[in-house]
Amino acid sequence: MSFDLNFIGILIGAIMASSVPLILAASGELITERSGVLNLGVEGMMIIGAISGFALMVVTDNLFFAVVGSMLSGLILSFIFGLLTQSLLTNHVATGLALTIFGIGMSAMIGKNFVGIPGKEFPLLFLDLKESIPFLGPIFFGHSIILYFAFGLPFLTNYFLKKTKTGLIIRAVGDSPTSASNQGINVTLVRYSCILYGGAMCGLAGAYLSLIYTPQWIENMTGGRGWIALALVVFATWSPIKVLIGALIFGGITILQLHMQAVGLRIPVQLLSALPYIMTIIVLVVISRDSRKIKLNTPTSLGQIFYKEK
Amino acid sequence: MEVQLIKIEKRNDVSRSIYFLTPVLAIFLTLFGGGIIFYILGFNPIEALKFFFITPISDLYGLSELLVKATPLCLIAIGLSFCFKSNNWNIGAEGQLIFGGIVGGGVALLFYNHDGFYVLPIIILSGAIGGMLFAMIPAILKTYFNTNEILVSLMLVYVAKLLLDYLVVGPWSNPEGFNFPETRQFSESARMPILFGGLRIHAGIFITLITVFLSWLILYKTYLGFQIKVSGLSLKTAKYAGYKGKTMIIIVFMISGACAGLAGVGEITGPIGQLHRNISPDYGFTAIIVAFLGRLNPVGIIFASLIVALTYLGAETAQIFLQVPKYTGQVFQGMILFFLLGSDYLLFFKIKFLGLKKNEL
Numbered sequence: 001m002s003f004d005l006n007f008i009g010i011l012i013g014a015i016m017a018s019s020v021p022l023i024l025a026a027s028g029e030l031i032t033e034r035s036g037v038l039n040l041g042v043e044g045m046m047i048i049g050a051i052s053g054f055a056l057m058v059v060t061d062n063l064f065f066a067v068v069g070s071m072l073s074g075l076i077l078s079f080i081f082g083l084l085t086q087s088l089l090t091n092h093v094a095t096g097l098a099l100t101i102f103g104i105g106m107s108a109m110i111g112k113n114f115v116g117i118p119g120k121e122f123p124l125l126f127l128d129l130k131e132s133i134p135f136l137g138p139i140f141f142g143h144s145i146i147l148y149f150a151f152g153l154p155f156l157t158n159y160f161l162k163k164t165k166t167g168l169i170i171r172a173v174g175d176s177p178t179s180a181s182n183q184g185i186n187v188t189l190v191r192y193s194c195i196l197y198g199g200a201m202c203g204l205a206g207a208y209l210s211l212i213y214t215p216q217w218i219e220n221m222t223g224g225r226g227w228i229a230l231a232l233v234v235f236a237t238w239s240p241i242k243v244l245i246g247a248l249i250f251g252g253i254t255i256l257q258l259h260m261q262a263v264g265l266r267i268p269v270q271l272l273s274a275l276p277y278i279m280t281i282i283v284l285v286v287i288s289r290d291s292r293k294i295k296l297n298t299p300t301s302l303g304q305i306f307y308k309e310k
Numbered sequence: 311m312e313v314q315l316i317k318i319e320k321r322n323d324v325s326r327s328i329y330f331l332t333p334v335l336a337i338f339l340t341l342f343g344g345g346i347i348f349y350i351l352g353f354n355p356i357e358a359l360k361f362f363f364i365t366p367i368s369d370l371y372g373l374s375e376l377l378v379k380a381t382p383l384c385l386i387a388i389g390l391s392f393c394f395k396s397n398n399w400n401i402g403a404e405g406q407l408i409f410g411g412i413v414g415g416g417v418a419l420l421f422y423n424h425d426g427f428y429v430l431p432i433i434i435l436s437g438a439i440g441g442m443l444f445a446m447i448p449a450i451l452k453t454y455f456n457t458n459e460i461l462v463s464l465m466l467v468y469v470a471k472l473l474l475d476y477l478v479v480g481p482w483s484n485p486e487g488f489n490f491p492e493t494r495q496f497s498e499s500a501r502m503p504i505l506f507g508g509l510r511i512h513a514g515i516f517i518t519l520i521t522v523f524l525s526w527l528i529l530y531k532t533y534l535g536f537q538i539k540v541s542g543l544s545l546k547t548a549k550y551a552g553y554k555g556k557t558m559i560i561i562v563f564m565i566s567g568a569c570a571g572l573a574g575v576g577e578i579t580g581p582i583g584q585l586h587r588n589i590s591p592d593y594g595f596t597a598i599i600v601a602f603l604g605r606l607n608p609v610g611i612i613f614a615s616l617i618v619a620l621t622y623l624g625a626e627t628a629q630i631f632l633q634v635p636k637y638t639g640q641v642f643q644g645m646i647l648f649f650l651l652g653s654d655y656l657l658f659f660k661i662k663f664l665g666l667k668k669n670e671l
Contacts (some may be wrong), residue, residue: 102644108637
């Protein structure tokens with residue numbers, strides 16, 4: 001019995017690991033969207049983060065530089081988005097799409113020389129505790145520091161948005177940029193900051209994939225996770241804690257379908273692989289049905305262009 | 311003393327000439343940006359750009375290839391322009407293309423040992439219907455369940471890709487194909503007629519041209535086109551005028567889905583001739599750029615599709631001569647859209663260079 005319990009513990013640990021990139025990217029995008037900016041470039045920023053992290057790891061042989069570099073690269077890409085949407089007042093949807101297309105192309109261009117290189121082992125914390133405590137050990141211990149950070153992030157984000165002055169300013173900017181501007185808040189600056197923060201988190205999410213989750217570089221390795229992260233923000237109705245719950249559900253589906261493939265059930269592999277995407281659609285439908293609930297939580301100015309007459 | 315060199319003023323009305331000139335500006339800026347990227351990668355920028363944009367179309371075969379690539383791009387972009395004009399963000403055209411290809415390909419496989427003039431029209435029609443039905447999923451979910459069409463249409467791309475993978479590996483794989491992930495070759499009468507011997511350009515180009523003409527007719531000469539444009543400009547006005555918003559959302563999605571489905575069927579019955587895993591090099595996504603670059607205008611889209619098709623060919627040539635990955639094409643496509651959107655700023659704002667006057671110094 002204790003063996004079975006331990007197996008379930010390992011399974012839960014795996015689910016947690018697979019939800020990390022979703023938590024990071026969705027938490028970052030949540031802050032961006034709370035300030036009224038819809039950045040559809042999550043997938044592009046994640047994949048750029050993945051290749052920059054991996055490339056820096058290979059070149060510098062230093063994981064710290066790799067992680068910081070991946071965040072910087074996500075930030076740089078999101079700066080392009082900020083420049084276009086905030087300073088040149090472009091359409092958020094189209095600009096975000098351009099960012100994703102550009103990011104995927106750029107990542108493959110940079111990654112050309114890094115295909116097939118094995119990754120480096122990322123240090124995991126409390127490995128001895130993981131082995132010695134059954135069931136709870138594999139759940140709570142033996143993870144990378146980024147996982148612990150990711151699981152704390154939604155709570156930090158929640159506190160930040162609800163209890164701090166900066167959080168209040170961000171929400172004010174997202175809900176009514178004109179009134180916020182009249183109160184003397186620099187809307188453009190706030191939005192720039194939120195965009196850059198979102199970009200850095202997406203970069204980190206990508207680095208988690210290429211450095212820890214599947215430590216190697218594969219073209220297109222984000223495989224739509226960026227889009228699922230975007231869906232998660234809607235699913236969570238812009239609440240950070242619900243992002244965590246949603247990410248765990250999707251992590252669960254991913255791990256479940258992998259295990260079902262491994263067990264060799266007579267269900268086509270492709271159907272199982274399609275499950276996370278189909279589930280996303282179903283969940284979106286269920287959440288969005290109640291339009292009042294969505295409207296209540298959506299940042300009122302989401303995706304709208306703000307221009308202050310000088 | 312602070313001296314203002316540049317003054318930015320809001321324009322009162324959008325200038326028509328600038329509206330169609332900014333895409334040209336965007337293309338030049340992209341060439342410039344591309345040159346810089348090639349320089350960073352260690353190539354002579356002029357040489358590299360020549361390989362990218364001139365070498366591929368310097369012979370008849372190259373020109374034919376350009377049209378082969380522009381045919382689906384233009385078709386999909388035309389369909390998308392209906393959606394984008396009315397503020398419906400269908401970004402899953404790639405999935406609709408694949409699903410159209412699956413349905414059309416399935417019919418083609420049914421007729422694999424039939425001959426007759428009726429085979430190809432049936433395949434084409436079923437492909438269009440397939441794409442149309444697939445596009446109706448996000449449309450219906452949007453209208454009746456308030457679901458975000460961007461995310462749903464995109465998720466369906468992955469579903470369509472996996473479905474195609476399942477079919478060509480499993481039930482539809484060629485029984486004499488040694489387990490390769492591909493179907494039988496379609497019969498001769500299921501293939502698009504080739505226009506010139508030795509070149510790949512096929513009759514699909516006529517489908518595209520007819521669609522361009524029809525959409526011009528619908529968009530500019532019918533009440534439906536007027537409704538689409540009004541709802542794009544102001545949803546409130548459209549509601550006030552009593553337009554049936556829900557029906558219109560479904561109609562624009564059906565049109566764009568049918569176009570993407572036609573493009574898919576054009577690919578499999580044209581250059582490919584069977585179903586396999588990669589029936590489209592992301593035409594459905596690239597067509598989004600084509601639609602914007604062409605200013606959602608049928609004639610503009612024709613030109614835009616030729617330019618963007620060139621980035622596909624250029625990437626292939628550059629892959630051979632410069633050993634850069636074929637994804638370089640996507641970098642250029644992303645840049646075109648960046649610069650295009652950015653230069654739209656000039657539509658709404660005037661930039662005045664004031665210069666320094668002597669008495670100010």
